[in-house]
Amino acid sequence: MKVLVLNSGSSSIKYQFIDTDTKIALAKGLVDRIGMAGAVLSHQRYDGNNIKIAGEILDHQIAVEYVLGVMLSKNHGVIDDKKDIDAVGHRVVHGGETFSGSVFVTDEVVKVLQDNIELAPLHNPPNIKGIQACQRILPDTPQCGTFDTAFHSQMPPKSYLYGIPYELYKKHKIRRYGFHGTSHLYVSNRAAELLGKDIKDLKIITAHLGNGCSIAAVKNGKSMDTSMGFTPLEGLLMGTRSGDLDPSLILYIMGKEGLTLGEANTLLNKHSGLIGISGESSDMREILSAVKDNQQRAKWAFEIFTYRIKKYIGAYAAAMGGVDAVVFTGGIGENAKEVREEVCKEMEYMGIELDELKNQNAEEIISKDNSNVKVMRIPTNEELVIALDTAKIVSEMNK
Amino acid sequence: MQEEKLRLEDLLESSQSSNVDDDRINNVAIIGAGIMGQGIAQTVAGMGLEVILVEIDADKLESAKAQLTETIDREIKRWAMTKSDKKAIFSRIKWETDPNAVKDCEIIIEAVQEDFDLKVSIFKQLDKIANAEAIFISNTSTLSLTKISESISRSSKVIGMHFLNPVPKIPMVELVKSLHTSNETVLKVKEFASRIGKTPVEVYEYPGFITTRAIVPLINEAMHMLLEGIATAKDIDTALKLGYNFQYGPLEMADAMGLDEVLTWMETLYKTLGEPRYRPNPMIRKLVRERKLGKKTGEGIFKYDEHGNKIN
Numbered sequence: 001m002k003v004l005v006l007n008s009g010s011s012s013i014k015y016q017f018i019d020t021d022t023k024i025a026l027a028k029g030l031v032d033r034i035g036m037a038g039a040v041l042s043h044q045r046y047d048g049n050n051i052k053i054a055g056e057i058l059d060h061q062i063a064v065e066y067v068l069g070v071m072l073s074k075n076h077g078v079i080d081d082k083k084d085i086d087a088v089g090h091r092v093v094h095g096g097e098t099f100s101g102s103v104f105v106t107d108e109v110v111k112v113l114q115d116n117i118e119l120a121p122l123h124n125p126p127n128i129k130g131i132q133a134c135q136r137i138l139p140d141t142p143q144c145g146t147f148d149t150a151f152h153s154q155m156p157p158k159s160y161l162y163g164i165p166y167e168l169y170k171k172h173k174i175r176r177y178g179f180h181g182t183s184h185l186y187v188s189n190r191a192a193e194l195l196g197k198d199i200k201d202l203k204i205i206t207a208h209l210g211n212g213c214s215i216a217a218v219k220n221g222k223s224m225d226t227s228m229g230f231t232p233l234e235g236l237l238m239g240t241r242s243g244d245l246d247p248s249l250i251l252y253i254m255g256k257e258g259l260t261l262g263e264a265n266t267l268l269n270k271h272s273g274l275i276g277i278s279g280e281s282s283d284m285r286e287i288l289s290a291v292k293d294n295q296q297r298a299k300w301a302f303e304i305f306t307y308r309i310k311k312y313i314g315a316y317a318a319a320m321g322g323v324d325a326v327v328f329t330g331g332i333g334e335n336a337k338e339v340r341e342e343v344c345k346e347m348e349y350m351g352i353e354l355d356e357l358k359n360q361n362a363e364e365i366i367s368k369d370n371s372n373v374k375v376m377r378i379p380t381n382e383e384l385v386i387a388l389d390t391a392k393i394v395s396e397m398n399k
Numbered sequence: 400m401q402e403e404k405l406r407l408e409d410l411l412e413s414s415q416s417s418n419v420d421d422d423r424i425n426n427v428a429i430i431g432a433g434i435m436g437q438g439i440a441q442t443v444a445g446m447g448l449e450v451i452l453v454e455i456d457a458d459k460l461e462s463a464k465a466q467l468t469e470t471i472d473r474e475i476k477r478w479a480m481t482k483s484d485k486k487a488i489f490s491r492i493k494w495e496t497d498p499n500a501v502k503d504c505e506i507i508i509e510a511v512q513e514d515f516d517l518k519v520s521i522f523k524q525l526d527k528i529a530n531a532e533a534i535f536i537s538n539t540s541t542l543s544l545t546k547i548s549e550s551i552s553r554s555s556k557v558i559g560m561h562f563l564n565p566v567p568k569i570p571m572v573e574l575v576k577s578l579h580t581s582n583e584t585v586l587k588v589k590e591f592a593s594r595i596g597k598t599p600v601e602v603y604e605y606p607g608f609i610t611t612r613a614i615v616p617l618i619n620e621a622m623h624m625l626l627e628g629i630a631t632a633k634d635i636d637t638a639l640k641l642g643y644n645f646q647y648g649p650l651e652m653a654d655a656m657g658l659d660e661v662l663t664w665m666e667t668l669y670k671t672l673g674e675p676r677y678r679p680n681p682m683i684r685k686l687v688r689e690r691k692l693g694k695k696t697g698e699g700i701f702k703y704d705e706h707g708n709k710i711n
Contacts, residue, residue: 035447037490058425263479271478371564 008130083122151181438566
C-alpha cells in the first residue's frame with residue numbers, strides 16, 4: 001500500500017510518500033513558510049531527484065495541493081494519478097484521553113480533535129488544517145490519524161496522575177499525557193528486534209533527544225511512564241525548554257520580573273534549557289563546541305542535560321524493576337556521541353557498559369558484548385509507524 | 400539542487416482550484432507610526448497578517464522603526480518574546496511614506512493624533528485611494544465616528560476600534576459603531592479582532608466609550624488628591640494598586656499614556672458631557688504647559704530614566 005504521511009505544523013507541512021510493503025519512502029519533502037512571503041516546497045524523490053518550488057502558498061490547503069502537484073509532475077513526480085495514493089496518514093500531537101491508538105478519520109474524530117485544542121493549542125490546529133485540506137482535495141482517499149500521545153495512553157494512574165486535587169483531573173483533564181509516543185514505540189520495537197527477543201519480555205528505556213526531549217519506561221511493550229507531562233515542557237532539559245522545575249518558582253519569577261502568564265510561558269518554553277543556561281545556543285552541536293572551548297556556562301548546560309537523563313534512567317530502572325536496554329534516538333540521541341558517553345559514564349554498577357569504539361562509530365548496539373544492559377543508538381522513523389498503522393487500519397476496513 | 404520559480408499550474412496540466420476564503424483579511428494598513436500605530440502593527444504582524452505602516456514623515460518613520468526594534472528587544476531581554484518572534488514581525492511589516500501603498504489593503508486603521516480635522520482629511524484622501532470594499536477603522540478614543548464617517552462615501556464601512564496602550568499586551572479592544580456602520584462591517588471587524596487576539600467589546604458611539612470615560616475621572620481624582628496634599632503620588636498609586644488589585648496606579652498610568660493625551664480626553668469629555676468631574680485638574684494643565692508629558696519626555700508626575708524606568 002502507498003501511504004502519504006503528513007506532519008502539519010503551524011507554518012509548515014512535512015511529508016513522506018511511503019510504500020508500506022517495501023517500507024521505502026518514494027518521496028519526501030517539506031512545505032515551509034505557509035502563509036508567509038518566501039513560501040517554498042522542497043521535494044526529494046527516492047532516486048535523488050531534487051527540486052525547490054517557490055510559490056504563493058497561502059494556507060494548508062494550497063500547501064497540500066503543491067505537494068500533490070509535485071508528486072504528479074512529469075519530471076519530479078512519483079505517481080500518475082491522485083488515485084495512486086491509497087491512504088493518507090496524519091501525525092496528530094494530542095489525542096487527549098480519547099485515542100489509545102491510530103484511528104480512521106471521520107467527522108466525529110475531527111470534532112474530538114477540535115475539543116482537544118485547549119490541550120495542545122500550538123499543535124492540534126495545524127494538524128486539523130492538514131486533515132481538512134486532504135478531506136477536500138482527496139475526498140475519496142481514506143485518512144488516518146496517529147497520535148503522539150497514544151503510546152502513553154496505557155500508563156497506570158500512578159504514572160499519569162499528578163499530586164494535586166483529583167477533581168482537577170476530572171474537571172480539566174489535567175494529567176500526564178506524554179509525547180513522542182510514535183518514536184518511543186518505534187525504537188522500543190526495533191530494540192527488541194535487534195535483541196532477537198519478544199518485546200513482551202523486555203524492559204526498555206528509550207530516550208528521544210531532539211529539539212524536544214523525552215524519555216520513556218517501556219515495560220513489556222507498553223509505556224509505563226514518560227518524562228513529558230501535561231505539556232511537552234516537563235522532564236528532561238531541552239534546547240529552549242526548562243524541563244522539570246519547582247512549580248512555585250514560576251510564581252516567584254512572575255512576581256520578581258513582572259511577567260504575565262503568557263510571558264512566563266515564553267520564558268520557560270523559549271528562553272530556558274540549553275540556551276538559557278549557556279547563553280550561547282539551543283543547538284547541542286554548538287554547545288559541544290563551546291564545551292571544547294572551555295566555556296563554563298556551556299559546560300553546565302551539557303552537564304545538566306546529561307545528568308537529568310542519567311537520573312531518569314535510574315528512576316525508570318527502579319520503576320520497572322530492572323532494565324534490559326537503553327535506547328538513544330532523535331537528532332541528539334543519534335548524533336551526539338558525547339551525550340551518550342556522558343550519560344552512560346559510571347553506570348557499570350547497574351550493568352550499563354558502553355563500548356567507546358562502537359559509540360564513536362555510531363553502531364546500533366553500542367554497549368560492550370558482555371554488558372548486562374544493552375545500549376543502543378536507533379534512528380527513529382515516526383513516518384514509517386504512521387504509514388504502517390494507516391495501511392493496517394485501511395486494509396482491515398477493506399476486508 | 401535546481402531552484403525554480405514555478406507555480407502550481409506549471410506543474411499540473413489542469414490546475415486544481417485554490418479555494419482560498421475570499422472574506423479573509425490578510426492585508427492591513429496602519430496610518431500613523433506613533434506609539435499606537437507601532438503597537439497595532441506589532442500585534443497584527445505578530446498574528447501572521449501582512450501590515451503596511453504608512454507615515455508620511457520619513458524621519459518619523461525611521462524613528463518608529465528604531466522604537467519598535469527597541470520595544471521588542473526590551474521584551475526579548477525580559478524573556479517575554481524571542482528573536483524569531485521579532486524576525487517574523489519585521490518580515491511582515493512594510494514601512495511606507497506613500498499613502499498610495501494602501502490601495503490593496505482590506506482594512507485600513509488610522510492611528511494618528513486625536514484631531515478631528517486631521518482624521519477627516521486622512522479618511523477623505525484614503526477614500527480615493529483604497530479599494531472600494533476596504534473597511535476604514537479609526538482608533539479615536541473620544542471623537543464622533545458618525546461625524547468622521549459622514550465626510551466620506553463609504554460611511555457604512557467606517558468603524559471605531561479603540562486599542563489601548565500598550566496594544567500588544569492589552570487583550571481587549573472597544574468596537575465603536577457609528578450611526579452608519581453596517582452589520583457586515585461589524586461582523587468582519589469582530590472576526591478581525593479575534594484573529595489578532597483581542598476580545599472585542601461593542602460600544603455605541605458616545606464620548607469616551609467605556610474605558611476612557613471611566614479612567615479619566617479616576618486619574619483626575621488622583622491628581623486632585625495629589626494637589627490637595629492628601630498623599631504622595633507613590634502612595635496614591637500604591638493604595639489603589641494593592642487596595643483594588645489594579646496592575647498600575649492611576650498616576651503612573653497617566654504618565655504612560657502621555658499627560659497631553661489625557662488632558663485632551665479630559666477636555667473633550669468636559670466639553671461634550673459638561674460634567675464637572677471631567678474638568679481638567681490645574682496640575683495636569685501645568686505639567687503639559689511645561690512639556691512634562693510623562694514617560695515619553697522623561698518626566699511627568701514621576702521621573703523616568705532613559706529606558707523609561709521609573710526613578711524612585
